[in-house]
Amino acid sequence: MSSVENEGLRRNWSxxxxxxARWWxxxxxxxxxxxxxxxxxARLQPGDRVLDVATGLGEPAVTAGRRVGPRGEVVAIDRSPEMLAAARQRIQALGVQNVKFLQMDAEQLTFPEQSFQAVLCRFGLMFFGDLRAALEQIHGVLTPGGRFAAAVWDHPASVPMISLPVRLIRQVLNAPPPASGTPGPFNLADVERLxxxxxxxxxxxxxxERTLVRVEFSSAQHYVAFAQSVLPEKEELATLPPERQAAVWRALAKLTEPYQDADGVVRFANRAHCVVGSRPPESG
Known part of the structure; x- marks a missing residue:
């Protein structure tokens, strides 16, 4: 991925x-x-030093920090300074003392070799421009026997919370599907490739292993407001006339009907993959 494309991804997340943060x-x-x-x-133990890659608003950094305890440390990195600022505010409110945030790209880690007992990444790998480079870097900073655990989304049909608006907006804009390997939420849906x-x-x-991520919104309009807040595609949609934009959001609300209960609550069951691997222990 070029530096221009990489900067575009960083700008989108910022x-x-x-x-x-609003919908956290x-x-x-x-x-x-x-x-x-x-x-x-990742088999975290009290006292471990852990790296959280693409931490976003600070998860699983906070969860890891609680697991490793006061003798341990979590270093949480992200390429977006705005995400990190929001994460710092959140962690201050929680009173967690053993998590440190740094702006850093996972494809260009600056830590010494064998710095961490574990590395984590929740829903970040799919957005890396050079995934192999990032995995090599992650492998390098693990101690022998250290574990890397990451979560990625399954195929679009199994992740309606994200795929419904993405598919709809692409249809409206007549946008082609992304080429294989293009950074995006479903880039690693084929978990065997990862x-x-x-x-x-x-x-x-x-x-x-597979897991279900169940997310609820109080109504279709509540969900639409979420999509309007977080989708990067909304910038492209903003180029359309206002009445057409409004029609798109009405259509999105309509698409939630199969996921609504009798009270209008929208319930999505989204499938994810949790993948884990280890750096080999030192021989001899």
């Missing part, structure tokens, strides 16, 4: 930071199960 509590109710599972798969890449850069005992 622009979305305020929206994600609702999203975190559903995604908390993923953070907890990642720290389990497992193969991990093995190629030196991870061993690579395996994955």
């Amino acid at each position: 622009q979305a930071a305020q929206g994600w 509590e609702i999203i975190e109710r559903g995604t908390r199960i993923v953070s907890e599972r990642l720290v389990d798969l 497992k193969t890449l991990m093995a190629d850069v030196g991870f061993v005992d690579v395996h994955h």
Whole structure:
């Protein structure tokens, strides 16, 4: 990926930071199960030093910080300064003392070799421009026997919370589907490709499991407001006349009907993959 494209991704996340912060509590109710599972798969122990890559608003950094305790440390990195600013505010309110935030790109880590007992990444790998480079860097900063645990989204049909508006806006804009390997939420839906890449850069005992991320919105309009806040595609939609934009959001509300209960609550069950692998222990 070129530096221009990489900067575009960083800008998208920076622009979305305020929206994600606004909706954090609702999203975190559903995604908390993923953070907890990642720290389990990484086998975190009190006193461990952990790296959280593409931390966004600070997860699974906070969950990991609680697991490793006061003798441990979590270093949480992200390329977006706006995301990190929101994460720092959140962690201050929580009173967590052992998590440190740094602006850094996962494809260009500056830590010494073998710095961390574990590395985590929740819903970030799919957006990396050079995934192999990032995995090589992650492998390098792990201590021998250290574990890397990451979560990625499944195929679009299994992640309606994200795929409904993305598909609709692409249809409205007559946009072609992204080319294979293009950074985006479903770039690693074929989890076997990720497992193969991990093995190629030196991870061993690579395996994955599925989990459901259940997220609820109080109404269709509540969900539409979420989509309007966080979707990067909204910038392209803003080029359309206002009446056409309004029609798109009405159509999105209509698409939620299969997910509504009798009270109009919108309930999405979104499937994710949790993948884990280890750096081999030192021989001899």
